[in-house]
Amino acid sequence: MNAAVGAWIDLCAVDEVPPLGARIVQRAPGVADVAIFRAGDGRLFALEDRCPHRGGPLSQGIVAGTRVTCPLHGWTIELASGEAVAPDTGATRRFELRIEGGRVLIECAAFDLSSASAKPPPCPLSTARPKR
Amino acid sequence: MSRPRLVVVGNGMAGIRTIEELLRLAPDLYEITVFGAEPHPNYNRILLSPVLAGEQSFEDIVLNPYRWYEDNGIRLCAGKAVTRIDRARRVVVAEDGTEAVYDRLLLATGSNPFILPIPGAHLPGVITYRDIADTQRMIDAARQYRRAAVIGGGLLGLEAANGLKARGMDVTVVHVMPWLMERQLDETAGRLLQRALQARGIRFLLQTRTTELVAGESGRVCALKFCDGGTLEADLVVMAVGIRPNTELAQAAGLHCDRGIVVDDTMQTFDPRIYAVGECVAHRGVTYGLVAPLFEQAKVAANHLAHFGIGRYAGSVTSTKLKVTGIDLFSAGNFMGGEGCEEIVLSDPNAGVYKKLVVKDDRLVGACLYGDTVDGSWYFKLLRTGRSVADIRDHLMFGEPNLGDAGHMGQNKALAMSDADEVCGCNGVTKGAIVRAIRAQKLCTLEEVRKCTKASSSCGSCTGLVEQLLIATAGADYSAPPKAKPMCGCTDSTHAEVRQAIRELELLSIPQVFERLNWRTPNGCATCRPAINYYLISTWPKRAQDDPQSRFINERAHANIQKDGTFSVVPRMWGGETNAAELRRIADVVEKYKIPTVKVTGGQRIDLLGVKKEDLPAVWRDLGMPSGHAYAKALRTVKTCVGSEWCRFGTQDSTHMGKALERALWRMYAPHKVKLAVSGCPRNCAEAGIKDVGVIGVDSGWEIYVAGNGGIKTEVAQFLVKVKTAEEVLEYAGAFLQLYREEGWYLERTVHFVQRVGLEYVKKRILDDAANRRALWERLQFSLADEPDPWHESERAGVDLRQFRPVAPASFEVPA
Numbered sequence: 001m002n003a004a005v006g007a008w009i010d011l012c013a014v015d016e017v018p019p020l021g022a023r024i025v026q027r028a029p030g031v032a033d034v035a036i037f038r039a040g041d042g043r044l045f046a047l048e049d050r051c052p053h054r055g056g057p058l059s060q061g062i063v064a065g066t067r068v069t070c071p072l073h074g075w076t077i078e079l080a081s082g083e084a085v086a087p088d089t090g091a092t093r094r095f096e097l098r099i100e101g102g103r104v105l106i107e108c109a110a111f112d113l114s115s116a117s118a119k120p121p122p123c124p125l126s127t128a129r130p131k132r
Numbered sequence: 133m134s135r136p137r138l139v140v141v142g143n144g145m146a147g148i149r150t151i152e153e154l155l156r157l158a159p160d161l162y163e164i165t166v167f168g169a170e171p172h173p174n175y176n177r178i179l180l181s182p183v184l185a186g187e188q189s190f191e192d193i194v195l196n197p198y199r200w201y202e203d204n205g206i207r208l209c210a211g212k213a214v215t216r217i218d219r220a221r222r223v224v225v226a227e228d229g230t231e232a233v234y235d236r237l238l239l240a241t242g243s244n245p246f247i248l249p250i251p252g253a254h255l256p257g258v259i260t261y262r263d264i265a266d267t268q269r270m271i272d273a274a275r276q277y278r279r280a281a282v283i284g285g286g287l288l289g290l291e292a293a294n295g296l297k298a299r300g301m302d303v304t305v306v307h308v309m310p311w312l313m314e315r316q317l318d319e320t321a322g323r324l325l326q327r328a329l330q331a332r333g334i335r336f337l338l339q340t341r342t343t344e345l346v347a348g349e350s351g352r353v354c355a356l357k358f359c360d361g362g363t364l365e366a367d368l369v370v371m372a373v374g375i376r377p378n379t380e381l382a383q384a385a386g387l388h389c390d391r392g393i394v395v396d397d398t399m400q401t402f403d404p405r406i407y408a409v410g411e412c413v414a415h416r417g418v419t420y421g422l423v424a425p426l427f428e429q430a431k432v433a434a435n436h437l438a439h440f441g442i443g444r445y446a447g448s449v450t451s452t453k454l455k456v457t458g459i460d461l462f463s464a465g466n467f468m469g470g471e472g473c474e475e476i477v478l479s480d481p482n483a484g485v486y487k488k489l490v491v492k493d494d495r496l497v498g499a500c501l502y503g504d505t506v507d508g509s510w511y512f513k514l515l516r517t518g519r520s521v522a523d524i525r526d527h528l529m530f531g532e533p534n535l536g537d538a539g540h541m542g543q544n545k546a547l548a549m550s551d552a553d554e555v556c557g558c559n560g561v562t563k564g565a566i567v568r569a570i571r572a573q574k575l576c577t578l579e580e581v582r583k584c585t586k587a588s589s590s591c592g593s594c595t596g597l598v599e600q601l602l603i604a605t606a607g608a609d610y611s612a613p614p615k616a617k618p619m620c621g622c623t624d625s626t627h628a629e630v631r632q633a634i635r636e637l638e639l640l641s642i643p644q645v646f647e648r649l650n651w652r653t654p655n656g657c658a659t660c661r662p663a664i665n666y667y668l669i670s671t672w673p674k675r676a677q678d679d680p681q682s683r684f685i686n687e688r689a690h691a692n693i694q695k696d697g698t699f700s701v702v703p704r705m706w707g708g709e710t711n712a713a714e715l716r717r718i719a720d721v722v723e724k725y726k727i728p729t730v731k732v733t734g735g736q737r738i739d740l741l742g743v744k745k746e747d748l749p750a751v752w753r754d755l756g757m758p759s760g761h762a763y764a765k766a767l768r769t770v771k772t773c774v775g776s777e778w779c780r781f782g783t784q785d786s787t788h789m790g791k792a793l794e795r796a797l798w799r800m801y802a803p804h805k806v807k808l809a810v811s812g813c814p815r816n817c818a819e820a821g822i823k824d825v826g827v828i829g830v831d832s833g834w835e836i837y838v839a840g841n842g843g844i845k846t847e848v849a850q851f852l853v854k855v856k857t858a859e860e861v862l863e864y865a866g867a868f869l870q871l872y873r874e875e876g877w878y879l880e881r882t883v884h885f886v887q888r889v890g891l892e893y894v895k896k897r898i899l900d901d902a903a904n905r906r907a908l909w910e911r912l913q914f915s916l917a918d919e920p921d922p923w924h925e926s927e928r929a930g931v932d933l934r935q936f937r938p939v940a941p942a943s944f945e946v947p948a
Binding site for chain 2: 009010011012016018019020021023024025026033036040041054055056057060061062063064065067069071072073074076087106119120121122123124
């Protein structure tokens with residue numbers, strides 16, 4: 001990849017992430033996206049857009065305080081740690097963000113695809129399976 | 133600055149529950165000291181009977197271990213009975229001289245067993261049944277002696293008798309009254325209970341008054357004498373003839389007492405620094421000996437101790453359940469009936485089933501169930517809410533129609549299921565897993581069971597079964613939910629209270645609601661925000677601003693999310709009719725956007741599944757059809773049969789009627805999804821009998837049915853009215869839906885709304901009051917007038933289009 005270790009990647013302006021909402025950053029086909037959240041207190045967080053439960057897109061959930069509720073089955077995830085709120089257990093990967101001059105920067109590790117999770121498989125597997 | 137000091141006298145269930153509630157509200161407000169007369173941490177007194185019967189151990193019933201006190205910084209003085217309160221110096225003094233100064237004092241001294249004032253009442257071998265020490269004495273006696281007598285055939289006495297019998301003693305119950313548990317059961321149920329206990333080998337002497345206890349040579353009790361001259365030999369006598377509020381300490385301190393320590397609705401005594409909760413209390417002249425009221429009191433006391441000052445205790449209606457394994461009985465309210473009461477009775481003595489419901493002025497006022505107590509919690513709910521039962525009277529006896537039809541193998545009695553049987557088909561939770569969780573984690577409420585096991589947390593079909601398991605495992609005392617359930621963990625306000633506040637205080641935004649109703653969380657949660665958002669826009673149409681971030685993703689993206697994160701798109705087809713041009717456009721869209729699945733829905737429309745979120749705006753544009761709102765808590769479809777235009781049986785033009793309804797009602801948001809159907813004749817090919825509003829054409833007009841449901845629990849819609857013209861159909865159906873929109877609770881389907889308020893009420897508002905009907909219909913039309921189609925007027929509809937565009941990093945190229 002083209003970013004050196006410790007480098008930061010400029011994503012977007014802070015106000016492009018809606019309050020109590022999220023935006024996604026696509027990385028590569030078949031690879032889980034990165035979700036950028038704006039919490040209730042205005043802070044920004046980045047998580048791999050994949051619920052530890054069944055891979056639901058957390059970016060599509062409802063944000064309240066510093067948590068997001070997954071739209072598929074209602075697991076709640078801490079934005080700061082990526083960990084599921086009890087009694088559920090599990091965690092999704094989190095990434096460091098930095099705010100500079102009104103811009104959102106993400107650690108370049110977020111784009112290291114060797115450690116990235118896969119997207120959940122597309123629903124009708126019959127049509128998605130590669131032809132032999 | 134040092135914190136104010138709170139001293140609690142009484143380490144039992146009421147006192148500690150108050151502390152738990154207080155810690156939740158204001159964790160660091162007080163420096164807390166707890167005095168308990170017993171040398172134990174707080175334990176579950178209700179479960180002493182299973183301990184006596186050998187089904188559980190003392191360790192099992194501890195509620196808050198010593199560790200809990202340490203973790204919360206509470207000083208516990210266990211085994212130190214408080215002997216004096218010095219109100220002038222604000223100090224309590226224990227028997228060993230330990231003192232504690234208080235700024236606030238909470239009295240939770242409980243009650244004492246009543247001792248019959250007869251000769252020999254204090255002999256060795258004569259005991260009461262109240263605490264761990266009593267229970268241990270009984271267990272020890274059962275090892276050493278053979279003959280036991282229990283004086284008192286009430287709840288406690290019978291549980292003691294059952295336990296002693298289970299430990300191998302010969303047990304006789306001596307009771308003054310003509311039948312057992314006369315304060316909870318009528319004579320028939322009392323006899324059934326007696327028969328069941330006799331079958332276990334317990335003997336009974338009814339209508340027998342004990343006059344003396346006689347000592348043997350060793351000085352220990354050896355016999356009972358009765359007023360009819362009879363005697364009974366016994367080496368152990370358990371006195372279980374009632375309890376008395378323990379007011380000794382309070383009285384000595386000069387606090388006003390009358391049967392119990394007198395408190396007001398905030399649980400405050402006559403000394404404003406002193407609060408009291410639990411069995412020691414007299415509230416509005418009533419004392420309570422069951423746990424559910426104590427918990428309600430604890431909540432109120434904690435609220436005031438935390439300086440929130442908004443809770444009021446208004447008294448409790450109580451229910452009773454005997455904790456004797458294998459015997460099911462339940463009673464609540466006025467189960468004896470009397471002047472002005474009617475009784476509905478089902479009696480099947482051979483099967484050991486007896487149920488009596490007492491109705492007064494169309495309201496359930498009492499219930500007495502023996503053998504089959506499955507519906508106890510439902511009757512209790514009806515009793516406490518005081519809902520009219522006129523419309524459900526004919527099936528009242530057969531229990532709550534709340535259990536779903538599918539997903540639990542047709543079972544409706546949890547106790548008949550084996551441990552391996554699946555209760556919750558959505559989450560794969562077995563009966564055994566639920567029971568184990570309730571026991572091991574000491575779960576008390578349905579919400580807790582849902583949280584810990586996931587059972588009944590998805591579709592809810594098995595909720596009734598889970599409640600049954602909760603009652604059977606934890607006891608009915610626990611299962612009783614608080615009178616009115618708060619909306620979610622962020623608040624104590626109920627749905628009804630929030631709706632009322634929004635209307636009366638003219639609240640127009642979610643932050644205003646949070647502020648006025650003292651929300652505990654800054655932005656609410658995924659449960660309360662969507663509800664409040666709906667309440668705001670339905671109460672103040674054209675005024676309250678919709679908040680898309682408080683909507684579930686489907687309503688935010690105007691499409692249905694699928695499990696792989698793609699979406700499905702259902703365009704609107706008025707009345708289920710389409711044409712070549714629409715079908716051609718749909719076909720083109722499917723090919724252009726490589727949509728993997730095209731499916732015909734049950735609502736006579738076409739569903740395009742697997743659309744990428746980025747493609748949604750273009751798909752909508754290319755389809756050129758209105759939004760079908762298949763993703764919303766809103767009007768979905770109006771299903772129709774072909775009707776009189778084509779059908780040789782049709783009596784009315786149902787397709788035309790359906791289209792007119794759909795055009796009048798589309799874009800209508802509601803507490804939950806709304807489905808309609810119109811059939812052109814009583815053959816009812818459009819299945820109008822299971823819709824929120826079903827319309828059936830007959831030769832002379834239209835019949836309107838409401839509150840049907842084809843989902844989790846199939847519910848046949850109920851007849852509302854017959855009208856002549858299509859205009860009337862619109863007005864009546866519209867008025868019904870507006871009533872539901874204004875008074876329904878979020879996520880409550882019409883069937884549940886009508887079950888809650890009663891069909892009689894709906895008829896009163898819509899049929900009997902023409903002006904109100906027209907006003908409702910007009911308000912609905914006002915709400916819907918000029919509402920934008922979110923697919924084609926995104927700006928006016930407030931759709932944030934940024935969500936359809938991923939962020940593109942400026943200094944990074946996404947690899948292809």
